[in-house]
Every structure is written in C-alpha cells, then in structure tokens.
Amino acid sequence: MANQSKVEERTACSIEIRRLLGRQLKRPLVAVVESARPGFKAHVAGISIFGYGDDAAGAFQALQEGIESVCRDRGDLDIGAAIQRRLLLENLMTGEERAAQKQSSGN
Numbered sequence: 001m002a003n004q005s006k007v008e009e010r011t012a013c014s015i016e017i018r019r020l021l022g023r024q025l026k027r028p029l030v031a032v033v034e035s036a037r038p039g040f041k042a043h044v045a046g047i048s049i050f051g052y053g054d055d056a057a058g059a060f061q062a063l064q065e066g067i068e069s070v071c072r073d074r075g076d077l078d079i080g081a082a083i084q085r086r087l088l089l090e091n092l093m094t095g096e097e098r099a100a101q102k103q104s105s106g107n
Contacts, residue, residue, distance in 0.1 A: 011034060013034075013056075014030050014032055014033075015031045015033060015060060016029070016030055017030075017044070017063075017064060020064070020067060020068055020071060020088070020092060021068055021071055023092045024092075025091050025092060027091060029044045030044065030045070031043065031063055032044075036052065036059075039052060039053055039054045039055070040052070040055060040059035041059055042056075042059040042060045042062065042063035044067070047084060047088075048084070049066040050066070051063025051064070051066055070084060070088065071085060071092075
C-alpha cells in the first residue's frame with residue numbers, strides 16, 4: 001500500500017479498512033498508523049484494539065487481524081467488548097446490501 005510506505009517519512013498516516021472477514025464494510029474504518037518506539041502502532045478511534053509491527057505494513061496487518069479476531073470471538077469477556085463486536089459486525093455488508101448499493105449509485 002502506497003500510504004503505508006509514507007509512514008516511515010512522516011509521523012502518522014490514515015489508511016481505510018474497507019473489508020473485514022472477506023466482506024465489504026458499509027462504512028470504512030479509518031486506521032491511523034504511526035511511529036512507536038520501537039516499530040509502528042496502528043489503531044482505529046473508538047475501538048480498543050491495537051496492532052504493532054516492525055514496519056507500518058506489519059502494524060496495519062496486526063490491527064486488521066485483531067479486529068477480525070474480535071468479530072469472530074463468541075465469548076466476549078465484558079460488555080464493552082460485546083458492544084464493540086456488535087457494532088463491527090453490523091458494519092459488514094451482506095451481498096444483497098452491496099448489490100443494492102451499487103444499483104442505487106448507478107454502477
């Protein structure tokens with residue numbers, strides 16, 4: 001991803017997460033990838049999941065995997081995790097919703 005390589009040059013950048021668990025999101029999540037000592041850290045505002053890596057791409061991938069893991073987890077430990085999981089799952093588009101959205105936008 002082109003934006004990720006720019007993180008090494010700047011202090012932080014934003015990258016949209018448009019797909020999770022192989023499904024398109026209704027609204028993309030905006031991940032912020034920034035320098036952390038050592039390496040890099042990625043996070044999404046309002047979600048208490050973080051990804052860490054030696055480089056920006058690794059941190060971003062760790063964040064995506066962490067979010068997907070929460071979405072798959074059926075044994076939520078607390079109410080906050082349960083709410084986050086529900087909100088993330090509600091953001092996943094079904095095939096029918098994707099088709100309807102494309103049809104309404106004229107694509």
